Amino acid sequence: MSTENTNESISTPREQDIPDQQLRENYEQLMEEVRHHRTAYYQNDAPEISDAEFDNLFRRLEDLEALHPEIVSNDSPTQEVGGDVSSAFAPVEHLARMYSLEDVFSLDELRTWFHRAAGSLQQIRPGVKPSWLAEVKIDGLAINLLYRDGELVRAATRGDGVTGEDVTHNVLTIEDIPTTLTGDDIPAEVEVRGEIFMRTQDFRDFNAQRAEAGLPPFANPRNAAAGSLRQKDPEQTAQRPLTMFVHGIGAQQGLSVGSQHEAYEQLAAWGLPTSPYSVLVPGDTDIEPESSAPLAKLLDFIAERGEQRHDLIHEIDGIVIKVDDFGLQAQLGHTSRTPRWAVAYKYPPEEVHTRLLDIKVNVGRTGRVTPYAVMEPVLVAGSTVSMATLHNQDVVRAKNVKIGDTVVLRKAGDVIPEIVGPVLPLREQHERDGELRDFVMPTHCPSCGEPLAPAKEGDVDLRCLNAHRCPAQLTGRIEHAGSRGAFDIEALGEEAATWLTNGPGEDPAENHGHVQPAGEGVITADAQLFDLAADGDEELKQRLAEVRVWREKRSKGQGTGKWELVPYFYTKATAKTPSKPTANTVKLFDELEKAKSQPLWRVLVALSIRHVGPTAARALAGAFGSLPQLQATALDEENGRQRLSDVDGVGPTIADAVSEWFRDEVNRTTVERWAAAGVRMEDEMDESVAKTLEGLTVVVTGSLQNYTRDSAKEAIISRGGKASGSVSKKTDFVVAGENAGSKLDKAESLGLTVLDEDGFTALLKNGPSGVDEGSV
Structure with missing residues (x-):
């Protein structure tokens, strides 16, 4: 943009330096939004948005201040630590300030931080080779314990970093926190910093107990721990399954340790609980960008713990990396709110908030009727999710969710979308707006109209008992037959199974864009499946040419909201070319023929x-x-x-x-x-396969070059062995491929025999006596 050189267009330098009013208003609004959510999280233990959404909000504020440093306010949340101090507890001043950690959200950001910190250390001490300590970031509540002459005299939350809340009486009820330190070299005074949390299994059990008592469940272990510690009645806290791991030292008198890892050893010797999930990375090479051995080991630790995060005893949301040496920490110093010698790498978010738009039901292949959630699409753990199962009506009741709620969504094991529960602080607002309604389980099958009932007395699940005439069950069975665990027919997935067994239904334009198949399809019974094989019923196969499905018309790559019926299994005829089976349909015929010879x-x-x-x-x-x-x-x-x-x-x-x-x-x-139709009905006995694994249990973990997961199982079972999915003391051999993960760790901790792929091949061929020791 240019301006003419006239008196009207010229501004003084002072006027140019003043940001426009809209920018200031945006900044004030963003600060207020961050303050609101920080209070909800730290003080009320009732967050209204997910951790990932708060992180994004906070980063927007930081970016705005970086672009316009002239508008930064002294009371900005970016200049403060944690949250305010609740009036429900007496304020207490920490002897040494408690800081927050700088967060990074990608490995590139972590590399940048590492090289910046390492470069600063080189300037301070040329030639230094610092050691680094990496540990998991516990998703809990920060706590500061003050011991004098070995006796616990005070416990306080972090608060704003300078002043916290006195929760001593509540902390005294936590069994894992010693009231008296034991051992040698106990200092006259020491502040011990740590994190109070609930173990994952304890949290599940605790929420189940609340559901049984008719109480709403906590959304996550962090909220449960924070809410439990802030109970006004210590007896209530005592009934909650809280524990703690320590992770640092504040002010101290008479303590002589020189590094973070030495401090952990000393804290453990005094009887304080320390985390088992940390690693010391020696500074054994010079710091070179992208080739640093310490950095590579730190990245390996991050990847390893990321794979194992659901196998740990508590929830984590990242990895903390610290300069190990206390002297170097002191020389690097702090910003106004974070230490320069530590950083927290955060894994991609697994929990987000979204709106529950509806609860519908799905009829499965065995007739089980399962409620499922329809949500506003949201990105979680790397993919966009809009649906999640709710299992049965009792689960819907236990999770205390209503249609219209804002809910907490996560991916269990990074794969399965799961609704944790409602965001209760927002429920009152939704109720005022008339946006909530209860879910009512249907009494009749939505697919065939038959009454729903338990399969037998005492069953929680409701089922459609009309197994052979229910379209939804037939669709599910046909899809299941083509699945990887059954006939493994790539061309017979969910969509193909749907259009084989259903008609197109109503125009989606009349149904809010939702495709709802209905009516009878080409296949009306399981028995007809192989009539579609390459040598099958030609008349039935020809009927596929009549199958039409609804497809949305598109213009320049965008949906138009208008729909048309188009052939699914055949190509669309033109003036020059007649309709014919698509390549995928021909593949379906051929793969059905091959499926006849499956075991x-x-x-x-x-x-x-x-x-x-x-x-x-x-x-x-x-x-x-x-x-x-x-x-x-x-x-x-x-x-x-x-x-x-x-x-x-x-x-x-x-x-x-x-x-x-x-x-x-x-x-x-x-x-x-x-x-x-020629489907194989019996297995041919292969007398050439010796029973080399008779009575042995073998676990295969990780990726093997010459075996798929199924073929490895087949190889074990055909030789008389048991192919197990879990490692225990009864396991005879563990075969570890690439990215073996936690099963390998458990095998090593139990002292089991671990084989690589060559060792596995030798085991299959010769049994235990023929395993080459070099392969173990």
């Missing part, structure tokens, strides 16, 4: 017998060898159930399900039709 256990999984997954199917296939023999056993009224139950890995529940399934005439017809 018996995969056929059993594909039949959708309740409770029969790959593990039970392998056990049944191994015990009976053929589907006719299994069917005859299942229908044997006198001894069948017992013979099924006696199979290792089956038991009474699966035995009952198998017997019940084969008693159904429609199911037996499916088996007959599949057999007539």
Whole structure:
């Protein structure tokens, strides 16, 4: 933008330096928003937004101040530590200030921080090779314990860093915190800094107890710990499963340790609980950008703990990295709110807040009716999520969620979206606005209209018992048959199964853009699946040309809101080319033909017998060898159930399900039709495979070059071994590939025999006696 050189367009330098009014208003509004959410988090223990959203908000404020330093206010939240002090507890001044940590949110930011800190140390002490200490960042409540002559005399929250809340009486109820230090060299005075938290399992149990008592669950362990510590009645705190790990020292008199790791050793010797999740990285090489050995080891620790974060005893949200030497820490110093010698790397957020728009129900392949949440799309743990299962009506009740709530969403194990619970501080506002309604479980199947009922007395789940005429169940079974654990048909996924078994339904434009299949499709029964194989029923395959599905019209890559019916399994005919099967449809025909030769256990999984997954199917296939023999056993009224139950890995529940399934005439017809189509009904005994692993339990973890997860299991089972998914004292061998993770750690801690891939191959071939020691 240019201005003419006229008197009207010329401003004085002083006027140019004053930011416009809109900028100041934006800044004030952003500061107020950060203050509001900081108070909700630190003081009220009732956050209204997720940690990730607060981090983004705070960073926006920092970025705005960096761009316009002339508007920075002395009372900006960026200049302060933690939150305000609650009036519910007496204020107490810390002997030494408690600081916050600088946060970084990417590995590139961490590298920048590391090289900046290392470069500053080189300027201070040329040639220094500093050691670094890395530890997990506990998602808890910061606490400051003051010991005088070994006796605990005061406990205070961090507060604003200078003044905290006196919670001594409550802390005295926490069993893991010693009231008297033991051992040698106890100083006259020392402030011990740490984090109070709830173990993950304790938190789950605690929330379950609250649900049973009709109380709302806590959204996460941090809120539960903070709320428990701030109880006005210490007896209430005593009933909460709180614990603590210490992670630093404040003011002290008479303590002679020179580094962070030495301090941890000394604190542990006095009886204070220290974290088992830390590592000392020696400064054994010169600091060189991108090739620093210490940095590489720190990044390895971050990756390793990131993979194991759900296996730890408590929740974490990142890794803290510190300069280990206290002298170097002192020389690097602090900013107004953070130490320059420490940083917190935060993993991508696993918990976010979003709006619960609706709760609908899904009918699965076995008739189970499952509520699921429909939410405003939100990014969590690297992917956009808009739906999450709610399991059953009791879970909806226990989670205390209502349609219209703002809810806490997380990904369990970085994979499965899960609603934790509502953001209660926002519920009152939603209620005032008339935006909330309770979920009511339907009484009839939304797919076929039949009444819903438990399969048997005492079941929590409701089911549609119309197994063979319910369209949703048929769709689920056809999709399941093509899944990786069954016939493994890549061209038969959810969408293909839907359009094989359903009609297109109503125009989505009349249904808010939601595609709702309805009516009868080409396949009307499980028995017809292999009629679509390459050598199958040509008339049925030709009917696929008639299948039409709704697709939204697009213009310049954007949806128009207008929909049209287009062929799904065939191409669209033009003036020059007739309609013909798509490449994916031809692939479906061919893969169905190949699926006929799959081993018996995969056929059993594909039949959708309740409770029969790959593990039970392998056990049944191994015990009976053929589907006719299994069917005859299942229908044997006198001894069948017992013979099924006696199979290792089956038991009474699966035995009952198998017997019940084969008693159904429609199911037996499916088996007959599949057999007539050429589907393999028995396993050929391979006498050449020696039972080298008879009676042995083997766990495979990580990625192997020459084995998939399924083929490794097959190799173990076919040789008489048990392929287990968990490591225990009863495990005979653990095979560790790339990125083995926590199972390898557990195996080493138990002193088990660990093999690499070559060792695994030798074990399969020769058994335990033939394992080359060099492969262990």
